[in-house]
Amino acid sequence: MQPFADPNRPFELATPVLRLKSGKDPNAKWVLWPVFAWRVVVPVPKKRKLDLFERAMLGLARAGVTRLTEMANHVKISQDLSALVVQGLQNAALVDPTGRPTARGIKALEELDDDLPDEMRVGFVLTDGFTGKLWPRFLTGDLPLADVELDDKGRPILLSGSPGDPWRDPTFSVLPGVRDSLIRTRPQVGDVLRAAKRHRRQRKLDDLSDDDDFRAVPQMQRVSFIDRIGQSYQMALRVHRHPSGDWMVDDPFGHGEGVDLRARMEERLDKLPGLRNWLAPLIGSGLAATTLGDLRMRAAWAVEARLTLAIRIHADLYALLVAMQRAMFEAEADDAPRDKWDDVLVKAQRATERVFHTTLKQFRRTKSPLHRKLAQADLKYNALQLDTIAADLGFESPLPNSLKSVRRGKVQFAEESGGGSLRPLVVLALLYADVTPEHPLHKCALMHRDLLRRLDALAGARDQAAHDGVDQLSDRVTEHVETVYAATEMLLPQ
Template identity: 25%
Template structure:
């Protein structure tokens, strides 16, 4: 199709003054020169130019075009015609690509086979040989009907979308080179500002079709990301393309050789990414293990629970504020203390008969557990640790895994009359441990069901300190 382009340029200061005086009735070059202190020949030249451009008539009076130029401050120059290509999907009522091209750049085809073709891209000196898959559409064969001609207003809208996309691409490239913060999100094109040099492709107001549509194959590229995701790049070099991506999605949905090929590539890339991740995690685990050996001694290697859980804590701390990092820290810390108190409950058992008298009512249970905790050296006793001691003692005797709160209640009662119990050491180092564990439980629920937290880094550090307190006691009970 073709479209008229009517360039406009701004009037300079002298032109505006001369046109203004002519409009006021001062039209002779010498009279104009006397009023604005310019040479008479310059004033005569400006008047002659205005007459040739149709801004003044032979008598020096403003024409309609001259009045419009004086009012707007710009003047239309000679009309030129822009020849563009627009692209339409081959099916009946096919969509228009939101792009235009001033010329078609042909790719050199080196060979062709059913569903495939070899292309030589790049330059003669540095050729790039690639194999392209051909998306054959059943409704676009030799006998297929030619899609209906799009309406002119559709072409005008396509030209606008193309202009906005290219402007946004130029802005993003300028920002990338200059190291500036992005003004438009990737893929956002509407309302983009002009590029840094102020150029702007012309608006189209009307178009004319030159010839019948010609079938062409358009070369596009899709890149498989590190996680196996498929990113469809615009065939016309303007970022990514939702339309091309939708075409590939339909291709994957319909199946066939190309769909299998794409799935194979994405599967291999996902497998490569997983393998790289596992290798990186193994390297990180080896590093963290060496740090933990220096911190807690070589005996930490002999306790799988202590080593694995503390390693999980440190690996999650290394992730910083990435999504779910804090959740991993909190859960690993909680499991450390759960394992510690279970071992304490097994190593220092409490007979069910000895606690039956103090477990008959909630008030007696609370009084007994608070007395034990204060005797050991802990400050406050949260409601979390007020549990049915008889049931907990029976479960431990039966070899069941009890929860942290139940194992903690049993450990407090067992430590009350035993000065050698490890809880005395923990209470001396951290008298608020029971309250901290209650806070850890609340944090565990929050990070499991909530979103990102600005205090994630501080919370992770707090959890790490709490976890490190449990490791020596876990090792001693191994």
Template identity: 25%
Template structure:
């Protein structure tokens, strides 16, 4: 594949190179003109109101129409901002201070400064960062394998051989000014927050006025920006901020996850941080690594997981247990409680999902099931309502649930009940909602028999001190069934 660009930017120059695995990330760079926010005190509304009053147009209704806001907002700005600051007198006339401030603001807007906004060439998203310069670097050489070599520190001879992330990206359309302003404002916020914390890498970083910007060129130019995957105390690993404003870039971490999933070579370079257990690690290090791996799986394989409250927590607990059990060799001692806990966590995942369905698609009537129904009544209803998903054994299993338990599962605000009544309640209620997720499942996908089997295993071994123990193979099988089921569910609600 042809290289995306021959231009390279590194905002970690002057011996500040992070210790980690370096990469070059492809971006489109938009060059814009923006006023320097450090040289003016007026925002857009304040400046416009002062300017119109100074031009002999003080009518609040006319000003409001000009700005596209309510008249009351104009009166509020005048009474609570412009007059208390001494920029307008009590008669609504500009004071000398106000006139001087307005003239200074006009001078600032006449002397615009250049800013650069970065658009991710892979995801197409604008980074929430803005730079006041371009930090170009050139490779020193190229290895026999075609790897670029950059001099990171000439005094020590430290070299960097970054992994070049390739992509095929056609030139994007110019982002709307509003979208561009949002990115610049987010960049300003990052600079401000880091200055407050005293953690800014680049002390010359400056904020920009996002309300008056313009493009210099109609077209962006291509470039690669240096980034590093580094150790992190809380997340096990993180990604450096390519523009070197903050210590890490949460906005890029997910994209690095996905790129590693789809690129074995890139994933191999990150194996120190993702997916490879060190030969020796403490209990704390192991748990941080497992948490990082679970994050990776969650980001990469479970899109829309945030749609279901608490699911990421329950699924994360299951994935961590699963990974720990996978890493346990056949000759190693396997604690039965680790196997049992996988079953428990799997059931919690299902309970979370079915509770969410009952919240999102509730019963329109309290009388969807009668408390005086007998077992045959419940079974007959399930035969009709669940004919697409339930086997004969499933129907017999669920028919044993008392009608009151099914009613409570559906109508209780906290749904404080077990898995089987939740499943039955969803079967009863799906008939009232055309967009209910269950309707989109095939019988094989919904796999009610497998879910009920997991519930039965938990009841026999994990829940009641029965003396029965779950072995490793069954535990891993249940984990696999559960994670695949969640992935299917999330795909149904896109």
């Protein structure tokens, strides 16, 4: 292990590894992430009896400087300010009228000078190797250097458990490439204090006691950096399967899921095929499988093939449709978890809602609000009215109960806000089509008599997907996706 490598290439396989948590989990994968560690010294917080200007002026007075101009010049502050401070010191009897410190003043200074070494804590803060951003954590105690052996390719294997028969965790090192610009700027003291505060707060939220915990984060008032240059280390991160079927990166300090770390790792997946391959058992695609970028391209192609290039006019809808199609491809993969189908449904409904939003924008010119055509409480009246409108337009009638019993309030919300969920939007579209001959629902009924029923089924399936206990069937989801395409095709002018 080389603790201090080439300054231009601070990270390599041999860079020492930090590891805070271990445990036997054959299904977990370990990834080594580049970090810079900065050593800091933290004195015990004290009440500030003198502010920094008072301390400086009093100190200068003790050193025999009594002229205001000189005092101000020594510490580069304005003369007016130094006069103000000295006046305050005189009022507090810390300086006598001739500008010399009084016995009380000297005592006050000596108290400040006596920073006892025993009262100082030493710790580390970590900055991300790629972004230079400070991790919101403060590491006290010795650096947790991992026990490591190297495999035949020089890759670190983490050792834990009994020394005689250790548990071996192979790793993948995320090493910055030549194109990665490493940021090794020393963090600001204020940022360190904030990071420590956030870490302390997180420990409190996680109910971690500070008693007898050598990793407890101390209270801090000030911080001094020891290092001018951060030392490079690899932080061992545990990646594992979440109960939801998704993958997750653990916070190495034991504070649950590292959502931010996962996001950073996702960024690297496309750039580092090796990493994708390494995590394939967890994230569901190997090196041979398509990357996320490829998948997105395939999805875009599929959407354009289905709806022609004209769909790009509706940029936001286009993005939603591509997302839906991409989720579809992901769900179709052999190793995809079943809940991926739920994902498709969620995206399908969003895309359909956007189709209706867009249509609504074009036709929302009628002056009197149309939701008023529905009764506030008389659901039977509403159902009858909607069945009639649907039949007049040429759709299958009667409509499904769940569609025609949508409450007026939801329709009103959809009309006034231009938002709302699928069923109220469908009802609103029916109301608009009833009074607007050019509304595309007229044409739509000729082509897809069952479209309203299918849209209702989509909304129902989406609702089920949001709840526990119902698995989606892939062929049904495929039908719903087809409904989305049909609705888009018919309702949007292209």
